[in-house]
Amino acid sequence: MDLRHLRYIVASARNGSFSAAAQELNVRQPIVSRRIKEVEDELEVSLFDRSKAGARLTPTGEAFVISARRILCDVDRLAEQAKARGAGILGRVVVGFYKSLSSGQFRAGLRDFRQRYPGIEVELIESPFVELKAGVLAGAIDTAIVLGDAGTCDVLSALELWSERLVVALPQDHPLADRAFIYWPELKGKRFLLSHHDPGPDMRNILLRHLAAPSDQPEIVTRHLSRESILSEVAEGQGITLQCESAEGLAGLGVIFRPVHDGSGATRLGYVACWRPDNINPALESFLDVLKPRG
Known part of the structure; x- marks a missing residue:
């Protein structure tokens, strides 16, 4: 039978x-x-x-x-x-990301995906870059959304996503607070507070690239603090910090945000999605298709 x-x-x-x-x-x-x-x-x-x-x-x-x-x-x-x-309309996808991406375009893309694919469960994992990359390589994470370009995730496949302006967070009474934007040379000699957590190390590299000279190194203080705690320290006058544009959505912390410019305009930071080339999860393909830049 x-x-x-x-x-x-x-x-x-x-x-x-x-x-x-x-x-x-x-x-x-x-x-x-x-x-x-x-x-x-x-x-x-x-x-x-x-x-x-x-x-x-x-x-x-x-x-x-x-x-x-x-x-x-x-x-x-x-x-x-x-x-x-x-067909990629039902299933589960595991997405890793930095804590700093808890707002902004990533969240907007996530909402769009959930609306378009209600049959796909999205499991989010918030971890540092090293752990995210290890999770993707081990197959525990389908894709990681990280700061960088296509070369950031060397052995992995990568899709360049959106970019955000780099902003500097200042105390509300800082001498540069009345500027619409700030040029890099105006930040020389300032004390920077950065988080030990991602994307703090990326911000450190950006600072060194723009402000370091053989006889002049920027003062960078790294703390094991969250983004919100770093911004609270900035509000207390302990220094200034660099943030991604999405941080502007944080309110009530006593800081202001100003874009950082060079001679070509606003300094921008790109994000990429990284995944194993042999990942055959159809739900991952649907997720990447929603995040993929249009036009």
């Missing part, structure tokens, strides 16, 4: 005759009769009372059909889910 036998039995019960079931299933009537007889012989029971008026279920057949319908519904549902998973 297999699923085909169950479908013949359920169709015959629904139609009240073997010939009508055969027409519905687009097979010849003798095939339906023979398959049902095979089941009855195998189980040594009668499922149908046969007459010239058609075929009626026996009491045993009625109980059998109830279970058969349930089995066929479960199988059909399983097939639909498998097709949906293969």
Whole structure:
């Protein structure tokens, strides 16, 4: 007995005759009769009372059909889910990210994805870059959203996403607070507070690239503090700090944010999504497609 036998039995019960079931299933009537007889012989029971008026279920057949319908519904549902998973509209995707991405374009993209693909569960993992990369390589994380460019995740596939302006966070009474934007040379000699957590190390490299000279190194103080705690220290006059543009959404911390410019305009920071080239999760493909820059 297999699923085909169950479908013949359920169709015959629904139609009240073997010939009508055969027409519905687009097979010849003798095939339906023979398959049902095979089941009855195998189980040594009668499922149908046969007459010239058609075929009626026996009491045993009625109980059998109830279970058969349930089995066929479960199988059909399983097939639909498998097709949906293969099409990338059902499933699960694990996404790693920096804590600093808890707002801004990443969150906007995440909301868009959840609205478009409600059947895909998104598991978020917030970790430093080293742990995110290790998780992707181990297969525990489908994709990591990190600061950088396509070369950031060397052995991984990468998709360049959006970019954000680099901003400097200042105390509200800082002498530079009245500027619409600030040039890099104006930041020389300032004391910078950076978090030990990502993207703090990236900010340190940016500072050194723009402000370091053989005889002049910027003063950089690294603390094991969250972004919010670093900004609170800035508000207390302990220094200034660099942040991604999304930090401007933080309110009530007593700081102001100003874009940092060079001779070409605003300094921008890019983000990339990294994943293993052999990751075949269809839900990942759907997720990346939503985050992919348009135009």
